Every structure is written in C-alpha cells, then in structure tokens.
Amino acid sequence: MSSWNPTSYDPDDFANRRHIGPSPAEMEAMLSTVGVSSLDELIDQTVPAGLRQDEPLGWEPLTEGAVIDELRRMAARNQVRTSMIGQGYYGTITPPAIQRNILENPAWYTSYTPYQPEISQGRLEALLNFQTMISDLTGLEIANASLLDEATAAAEAMNMAFAAGKRKRSRFFAADDLHPQILSVLATRARPLGMELVIGKAEELEADGLFGAIFSYPGTFGQLRDYTRWCEALHEAGALAIVAADLLALTLLKEPGAMGFDIAVGSAQRFGVPMGFGGPHAAFMACRDALKRTMPGRLVGVSKDSAGNRAYRLALQTREQHIRREKATSNVCTAQALLAVMASFYAVFHGPAGLKAIGQRVHLMAVTLAEQLRAGGAIVEPDEFFDTITVQVGVGQAGIIAAAEQRGINLRRVGRDRVGISVDETTTLETLARVLDAFGIEPAQELSQDPAIPDSLLRTSEYLTHPVFHMNRAESEMMRYMRRLSDRDLALDRAMIPLGSCTMKLNAAVEMMPITWPEFAGLHPFAPAAQAEGYQELAADLETLLCEITGYDAFSMQPNSGAQGEYAGLQAIAAYHRANDDDRSICLIPTSAHGTNPASATMAGMKVVAVKSADNGDIDLDDFAAKAEGAGDQLAAVMVTYPSTHGVFEDTIRKVCDITHAHGGQVYIDGANMNALVGLVRPGDLGGDVSHVNLHKTFAIPHGGGGPGMGPIGVKEHLRAHLPGDPSSGEEGAVSAAPLGSASILPISWAYLRLMGGQGLTQATRVAILSANYLASRLSEAYPVLYQGKGGRVAHECIVDTRIFAKHGVTVDDIAKRLIDHGFHAPTMSFPVAGTLMVEPTESETLAELDRFVAAMLDIAREADEVASGRVAANESPLRRAPHTVEDLVADWDRPYSREQGCFPPGAFRIDKYWPPVGRVDNAYGDRHLVCSCPPWEPATE
Numbered sequence: 040m041s042s043w044n045p046t047s048y049d050p051d052d053f054a055n056r057r058h059i060g061p062s063p064a065e066m067e068a069m070l071s072t073v074g075v076s077s078l079d080e081l082i083d084q085t086v087p088a089g090l091r092q093d094e095p096l097g098w099e100p101l102t103e104g105a106v107i108d109e110l111r112r113m114a115a116r117n118q119v120r121t122s123m124i125g126q127g128y129y130g131t132i133t134p135p136a137i138q139r140n141i142l143e144n145p146a147w148y149t150s151y152t153p154y155q156p157e158i159s160q161g162r163l164e165a166l167l168n169f170q171t172m173i174s175d176l177t178g179l180e181i182a183n184a185s186l187l188d189e190a191t192a193a194a195e196a197m198n199m200a201f202a203a204g205k206r207k208r209s210r211f212f213a214a215d216d217l218h219p220q221i222l223s224v225l226a227t228r229a230r231p232l233g234m235e236l237v238i239g240k241a242e243e244l245e246a247d248g249l250f251g252a253i254f255s256y257p258g259t260f261g262q263l264r265d266y267t268r269w270c271e272a273l274h275e276a277g278a279l280a281i282v283a284a285d286l287l288a289l290t291l292l293k294e295p296g297a298m299g300f301d302i303a304v305g306s307a308q309r310f311g312v313p314m315g316f317g318g319p320h321a322a323f324m325a326c327r328d329a330l331k332r333t334m335p336g337r338l339v340g341v342s343k344d345s346a347g348n349r350a351y352r353l354a355l356q357t358r359e360q361h362i363r364r365e366k367a368t369s370n371v372c373t374a375q376a377l378l379a380v381m382a383s384f385y386a387v388f389h390g391p392a393g394l395k396a397i398g399q400r401v402h403l404m405a406v407t408l409a410e411q412l413r414a415g416g417a418i419v420e421p422d423e424f425f426d427t428i429t430v431q432v433g434v435g436q437a438g439i440i441a442a443a444e445q446r447g448i449n450l451r452r453v454g455r456d457r458v459g460i461s462v463d464e465t466t467t468l469e470t471l472a473r474v475l476d477a478f479g480i481e482p483a484q485e486l487s488q489d490p491a492i493p494d495s496l497l498r499t500s501e502y503l504t505h506p507v508f509h510m511n512r513a514e515s516e517m518m519r520y521m522r523r524l525s526d527r528d529l530a531l532d533r534a535m536i537p538l539g540s541c542t543m544k545l546n547a548a549v550e551m552m553p554i555t556w557p558e559f560a561g562l563h564p565f566a567p568a569a570q571a572e573g574y575q576e577l578a579a580d581l582e583t584l585l586c587e588i589t590g591y592d593a594f595s596m597q598p599n600s601g602a603q604g605e606y607a608g609l610q611a612i613a614a615y616h617r618a619n620d621d622d623r624s625i626c627l628i629p630t631s632a633h634g635t636n637p638a639s640a641t642m643a644g645m646k647v648v649a650v651k652s653a654d655n656g657d658i659d660l661d662d663f664a665a666k667a668e669g670a671g672d673q674l675a676a677v678m679v680t681y682p683s684t685h686g687v688f689e690d691t692i693r694k695v696c697d698i699t700h701a702h703g704g705q706v707y708i709d710g711a712n713m714n715a716l717v718g719l720v721r722p723g724d725l726g727g728d729v730s731h732v733n734l735h736k737t738f739a740i741p742h743g744g745g746g747p748g749m750g751p752i753g754v755k756e757h758l759r760a761h762l763p764g765d766p767s768s769g770e771e772g773a774v775s776a777a778p779l780g781s782a783s784i785l786p787i788s789w790a791y792l793r794l795m796g797g798q799g800l801t802q803a804t805r806v807a808i809l810s811a812n813y814l815a816s817r818l819s820e821a822y823p824v825l826y827q828g829k830g831g832r833v834a835h836e837c838i839v840d841t842r843i844f845a846k847h848g849v850t851v852d853d854i855a856k857r858l859i860d861h862g863f864h865a866p867t868m869s870f871p872v873a874g875t876l877m878v879e880p881t882e883s884e885t886l887a888e889l890d891r892f893v894a895a896m897l898d899i900a901r902e903a904d905e906v907a908s909g910r911v912a913a914n915e916s917p918l919r920r921a922p923h924t925v926e927d928l929v930a931d932w933d934r935p936y937s938r939e940q941g942c943f944p945p946g947a948f949r950i951d952k953y954w955p956p957v958g959r960v961d962n963a964y965g966d967r968h969l970v971c972s973c974p975p976w977e978p979a980t981e
C-alpha cells in the first residue's frame with residue numbers, strides 16, 4: 040500500500056482559507072515584490088520593536104460549524120417573549136422579501152457610505168425614499184438620511200436649537216413624558232455645552248428665556264396632545280419647538296409640521312426593523328427648510344450628471360466635520376443607512392394605504408384592550424391614546440407583571456403602582472387574551488371599532504403621494520425594484536473597496552447569519568435581565584476578547600458609532616477630571632486627525648488646540664510639547680490616532696503619552712486603525728487611557744452603505760467608573776438609547792474573533808500590512824507614496840500622491856471617477872492630505888484583485904502622463920470624461936480616444952463589466968438647487 044501524502048490544506052481553517060485573501064504562494068510573490076524574505080522580516084521593519092506586545096493573543100480558533108453551535112447555545116439563553124413594554128421599541132413584522140433581499144444581501148450590506156455618487160445611485164434612491172417618507176409623515180420640509188437612535192437624534196435637535204439661538208440662551212425644556220432614555224441622553228449632552236436642562240410637565244412649560252423645548256408625541260405613557268399652542272408660545276419667546284414623534288402614530292395623527300414644530304425626531308424601528316435588544320435602527324430627523332444647513336447627518340439630494348440627466352448625491356457636504364472640524368454642527372459620521380433603507384422599503388412595500396391600515400389596526404387593538412380592561416374594572420389612562428395605555432394596579436403591580444410574564448408577555452413597570460402596555464403590528468386578539476388573563480379579565484371577542492383619538496388630532500393631510508409608494512406591490516415587482524437598485528451600486532460583492540481608514544474587509548456570511556435569529560433580533564432592550572442572559576454572556580465574552588486585544592481593563596458597548604465612542608471616551612475623561620476636582624478643558628488634536636475627533640471634543644465641552652504635523656507626517660513633537668506645556672494644568676486630553684492617519688507607526692507615541700500624563704492629561708487613542716495593531720501592539724500598553732474600536736471596520740461588521748456601526752470604548756481601570764450609564768434610568772450618563780448600543784450586530788464581531796482565533800487575527804494584521812506594502816511598492820512605479828516609517832515601510836494603508844498631475848489639470852476627482860470605468864470604488868480622497876488618495880487593501884483581498892487594482896492605477900497614470908506631456912488636452916481625456924456610461928457608448932462618439940479605451944480600460948471586466956448608471960455628478964448644481972425628496976416620477980425605462 041502506498042502511504043498517504045496529506046495535503047496541507049485544512050478546509051476548516053477559516054482565518055487562512057476564507058478570511059485572508061492571499062494564498063501562501065501569493066504571499067511569497069508579494070514578499071518578493073516588497074523585497075523581504077519573510078513576513079516576519081517585513082513586520083520587523085514596519086512595527087517598532089519597542090512597541091510590540093509581549094504575549095501573543097491566546098485563544099484557539101473555532102470552525103464555522105462550532106461558532107454557529109456556540110451562538111445557538113447563547114441564543115437559547117435569550118428568551119423571546121412578546122414585549123409590550125413600548126418606550127420607543129415595538130414588535131414589527133419585517134417583510135421576508137426585505138429581510139432576504141436587503142438585510143441578508145451583500146449587495147446592500149457591504150456597500151460604503153455614498154460619497155462617490157456615480158456608483159451609489161441605488162442606495163441613494165432608497166435613502167431619498169426614506170427622506171421623502173419622513174418629510175411627508177412629519178409634515179416638515181427636509182429630512183435627513185438617518186441618525187443613530189431616537190435619543191441621540193433628540194440631543195442633536197437640542198444642539199440645533201442652541202445654535203439657532205446663537206448660544207445666547209442656555210435653558211432648554213424637556214417634557215417629563217419623553218422616554219427615559221431620551222431624557223438621559225439629553226442630560227448627558229447638555230452639561231458639557233453649558234446648557235441648563237429643565238425637565239417638567241408639558242402643561243407647565245414656561246417659554247420665556249428658553250432656546251428650545253422638546254415634547255413627546257405620543258407621550259411615553261400614551262398621552263396625546265395638540266401642541267399647537269405650545270409651539271406658538273415658544274415661537275413668541277424666540278425658541279424652537281421640537282417633538283419626538285412615533286412614525287406609525289403619524290399615519291393617523293395630525294402631523295408635527297401642522298402644529299408648528301420646527302424639528303421632529305424619532306425612530307423608524309417599527310417600520311420593519313427588529314428590536315434587536317436596542318438596535319441598530321434608523322433614527323430620523325426632519326426640520327423646517329430654514330434650519331437645513333445646521334442639520335446633522337447625511338442629506339441625499341437631487342442633482343444632474345454630465346449629460347444633464349437626473350442623478351442623486353449627498354448634499355451640503357460642507358456642513359460635515361471633515362471640513363468644519365471643531366465648528367461642525369455634529370460629530371455624526373457613520374449613521375444607520377442600511378436600516379433606513381429597510382424602513383423605506385417597508386413604506387414602499389405597504390404604501391400609504393397599507394401603513395394606515397397597520398396604524399388603524401394597532402390603534403383599534405389598543406382600544407379593544409382598554410375597553411376590556413375597563414369593563415373588567417381596571418383604571419386605564421389616558422382617555423385618548425394611539426397604542427399605549429397605563430393601568431393603575433396599586434400594590435398588585437409585581438403580581439400582574441409576573442402573571443403576564445408567565446403568559447409570555449412583558450409589560451412595562453411604571454412607578455410603583457402602574458403598568459404600561461403598548462400594542463404593535465404583531466399584536467393579535469390572542470395576544471390581548473393573554474394580557475387580559477394576567478389581569479383575570481375576560482378576553483375580547485372582536486376588535487373594537489371606536490377610535491380613541493380626538494377628531495381635532497386626526498390627520499387630514501395626505502402623505503406618500505409620490506408614485507414610488509404606489510407601485511404595483513406584487514412581490515415580483517418589489518423584488519425587482521430592490522434588485523435594480525442594488526445593481527446600480529458597487530459594493531464588496533463585486534470588487535475591492537480600497538478605502539483608507541475604513542477597513543473594508545470581508546464580512547463573512549457565517550458572521551452575518553445570527554443577526555436575524557429571533558433570539559437576537561426579537562428582544563426588547565428593556566426586557567427583564569433574566570430573559571437576556573445570552574446577550575449578557577456574548578457581550579461579556581466580547582469584552583474579555585477586546586480587553587485582551589487592546590490592553591484595556593473594561594469596555595462599554597454602548598456607543599453605536601466610532602464618533603459616539605470618541606464622545607463617550609472624552610466624557611469619561613471629563614468626568615474623571617471632575618471627580619478629582621480638576622477643572623481642565625483643553626484637548627490637543629493633531630491637524631491630521633479625522634474630522635470627528637475635533638467635533639467630538641467640542642461636544643464634550645473641550646477647547647480644541649491643533650498640533651502641527653512635521654514634514655514626514657508625524658506629530659510635530661516640538662509643537663506638541665510646547666502646546667502641552669502651554670496648556671499646563673488646563674490640559675484635559677490628547678487625541679491621537681495610532682498608527683497615524685498617515686499610515687505610519689510613529690515611534691514617538693510613548694513620548695506623546697508620557698508628556699500628556701506628566702501634565703495631568705489623559706490620552707485618547709483613536710482605534711479606527713486597529714487593523715494594523717491586532718495581535719502586534721496594544722493601545723493600552725502604549726499609554727492610552729481610553730480608545731474606541733470600530734467594530735464596523737476592524738471587526739467585520741459590514742458598512743451597510745453608511746451604517747450601522749459600533750464604537751465600543753475600552754478604558755483603563757481608573758476610568759471604569761466613568762463609562763456610560765444606564766439609559767433607562769432617565770439620569771445623566773448615557774450616550775445612546777440602549778444599554779448595549781446596537782446589540783444585535785455584536786454577534787458578527789464575536790463570531791469574527793472566535794473564528795479567527797488569536798493567531799489568525801495576528802496573521803490578518805500581518806497580511807493587511809503586507810498587502811499595503813505590496814500596493815505601495817507597485818504603485819510607486821507611477822506615483823509618489825507619501826510617508827513611511829523609519830524602516831521605509833507603510834502600515835496597513837498608504838497615501839498615493841496624485842498631486843503630481845494636478846498642475847497639468849488632472850485632478851484627484853478625475854482619477855477617482857476613472858477608477859469606476861475600471862470597476863473600482865475610489866480610495867479615500869483628500870484625507871488626511873488634500874489632493875491625494877489613501878489606499879487600504881485589507882487582508883481579505885487576493886493577489887489577483889490587488890493586481891487588477893494596480894493595473895488600473897498604472898493605466899490611469901499613463902493616461903495622466905498623456906495629458907502632462909501635452910498629447911491630450913485635460914478636458915478631452917478619458918480621465919475628465921469619466922465615468923463612461925452605456926449611453927456614452929451608444930451615442931455618437933466624438934472623443935479623441937476609442938470606445939474600447941473609454942469603456943473597457945485594463946482591469947475592467949468584459950462580461951461582468953460594471954456600468955455606472957449616471958455620468959459624473961455635478962455637486963455644485965445640486966447644492967444650488969437643493970431638492971431632498973423624491974423628484975417627479977419618470978416611468979422606469981431602465
């Protein structure tokens with residue numbers, strides 16, 4: 040018998056066979072191009088030896104099957120009950136067509152924020168549908184494309200009102216029947232900005248001297264009010280009126296715009312997005328036209344392309360942190376795009392008549408419940424309500440709640456003697472029978488037909504009149520609409536997205552699977568803790584792993600984006616100084632920092648002082664030391680990104696931390712670049728006191744076209760006591776609406792960490808560094824590569840200097856748009872250096888894909904050379920005419936280059952060619968003629 044010759048291929052090795060792109064042979068080739076003999080050698084040249092962690096990451100990898108088994112085991116520790124707790128979170132039915140074709144479809148979930156409009160027309164249209172829906176339902180002129188959650192949206196609105204009042208007044212009123220988590224986040228956000236938050240009964244509003252006020256519609260206990268006279272009083276006093284409104288209620292109720300509100304915020308969760316133990320869901324904000332320039336978050340607008348055809352793009356970009364830095368209106372960067380898309384499709388799917396029918400059914404179900412409770416002798420409040428009632432139960436409270444729980448139902452504990460009950464889309468007469476049984480009351484036989492909404496509050500205006508909400512709603516048609524839109528976009532399911540600082544790595548199918556399991560998706564964030572043991576276990580294990588990776592002592596999962604993490608971290612620092620009776624407020628931030636850093640520092644009440652970059656891109660240590668010295672005992676914090684946003688492992692990082700600490704300041708290390716560190720360097724060991732990590736960058740949560748994300752923060756022991764507090768307390772301290780932020784996407788990162796194992800994660804970091812250095816080597820044939828470390832190497836990303844062509848008229852925009860013809864998403868543009876491209880390949884791309892990208896970039900350099908040498912005029916070059924559409928191809932061709940060269944440059948696939956649906960989009964035109972809701976319908980010719 041011949042002996043076996045076992046192959047070295049291990050089919051269960053997820054890290055090396057599935058997650059990491061280059062095969063061992065491909066890595067050999069890459070190492071030789073880079074000019075080193077081994078990966079070890081490259082890492083030694085790249086990562087300063089003195090900074091390396093002593094111990095390797097310990098844990099063993101699990102197979103895909105084992106990870107699913109473990110997740111099933113933890114999921115089984117979560118108990119899915121019928122939660123009628125309300126308080127901003129409601130049962131909802133996700134139409135299966137939306138779950139499968141959007142939420143579970145990589146064409147939707149792996150796309151990036153639509154900064155490059157030509158390759159983003161599909162999701163931009165879906166987001167414009169969202170804005171139109173929000174604007175219609177709230178009755179306000181302009182709506183944005185989502186915010187992080189309802190509570191933070193309310194805080195953003197408070198900020199807008201503060202700015203509108205020119206910050207001359209500092210008093211803000213919040214009605215005491217807002218959801219507690221809204222009050223909690225408002226309190227946290229008000230203090231550092233020097234606002235005085237007054238919480239009181241809506242009826243007792245004193246408008247004089249306020250810059251704004253916020254009310255709840257309906258109230259958290261069900262109350263309905265017509266706020267028209269409140270709005271009038273506020274306007275007379277020169278203040279803005281804000282409402283936190285329930286979207287489903289607005290299908291039946293008089294809209295906020297008709298009452299005089301200036302701003303409406305809320306959550307679109309109950310439009311088909313599962314509760315997910317708190318998130319992610321899309322919060323919304325709508326406002327009057329006059330306030331649009333101060334509105335936070337992204338705004339999709341309509342413009343035209345190079346051929347004069349309609350095209351969508353993000354509007355009013357100049358409002359954002361990247362440009363306005365510490366003067367930005369808000370730090371919101373990643374928001375909730377994917378969830379906004381889901382909610383918009385829920386509205387397209389049901390149309391206005393369907394939404395109204397759902398609203399009516401929910402309302403009548405609540406009426407039926409109230410009637411039956413009253414018939415059984417219970418005292419039910421209020422008389423007029425939409426979906427929520429409270430019942431006086433006196434000393435029987437605990438008994439009623441326990442009896443309901445035994446019947447599979449969670450009720451809300453209100454004070455010591457009441458329970459709250461909210462009805463939702465999933466409630467049936469059978470559900471009501473179980474609730475009534477818990478009260479010992481007979482079930483209702485049929486649905487009541489007597490609404491409990493006063494006539495004066497009934498909505499009389501139309502909504503969702505646009506044809507997109509009146510399509511034929513056969514599932515065939517819906518499915519094709521979703522498919523058509525996603526086909527217009529370029530996501531990771533088609534090509535690499537080499538965006539520096541964004542880490543667009545593989546989001547593996549196995550990691551995504553658990554998020555739609557009912558045991559993760561179906562939990563209410565304020566359900567009894569005993570029902571969420573699986574979540575607690577998952578979060579605790581994730582915390583342990585993240586602590587091991589980062590060198591911190593504790594983590595908070597509450598921040599639901601990177602920028603929220605920055606804010607939470609700086610709040611922890613501020614609270615720490617306060618606790619030490621230390622009055623410090625200066626925050627040093629290098630000029631190269633991400634725009635969210637200065638914006639977050641300002642929100643945390645700190646005064647931002649910029650630190651210069653030296654010529655080599657590093658922090659200018661002399662300038663830093665001088666500014667730290669100058670701040671002296673006023674130095675609160677330093678915010679640095681490591682490795683730097685220039686893609687370099689600076690060996691001065693320890694010195695920066697030491698100087699900061701010597702002055703009594705705290706060090707915030709922005710962990711967005713953790714993909715260069717995991718397994719090699721721990722920010723906690725470098726001297727960091729707190730960091731956020733972006734789970735949607737380094738830890739495999741997909742970008743979703745601009746969210747969801749998660750930005751948990753890790754802290755050293757001394758800051759543990761200052762981590763975000765419990766939002767349901769209503770007390771100052773919370774930064775997001777739910778205790779674990781967007782809890783239902785935590786299983787993705789958990790699965791990633793467990794599948795990879797400690798060694799696999801470390802290898803991923805090493806290969807990410809190899810891939811970046813490979814690109815740097817190959818691209819340096821044609822472009823200068825800016826900034827290297829002492830060993831002549833870049834970290835996990837590199838900056839490609841395209842300014843060499845700028846003086847000949849070829850702009851960085853031309854290069855970005857030309858990449859579309861090659862079938863690529865452009866790298867990060869003009870950050871951190873204006874006029875350059877920052878490329879981050881990640882570890883997940885194969886050598887073939889890297890080479891396809893190199894071929895495209897080299898061919899673009901060749902085309903740019905033709906312009907530079909004067910052979911081709913810049914505005915006649917394929918670079919300037921890019922991207923090329925099918926319309927261009929079939930139209931009369933009067934260009935000095937061939938159709939072949941224009942449409943099929945090297946690297947572009949022929950059979951699988953990506954055709955952008957529009958030519959180059961005119962941004963300035965769109966901002967001059969701002970349209971942010973669906974334009975008139977043109978019958979689909981596509």
Ligand SMILES: *Cc1c(COP(=O)(O)O)cnc(C)c1O
Nearest residue numbers: 372373540600601602633711748
């Ligand atoms: C992405 C990023 C952030 C912000 O993260 P969001 O989740 O978008 O809020 C902060 N800093 C750096 C360096 C980043 O790359």
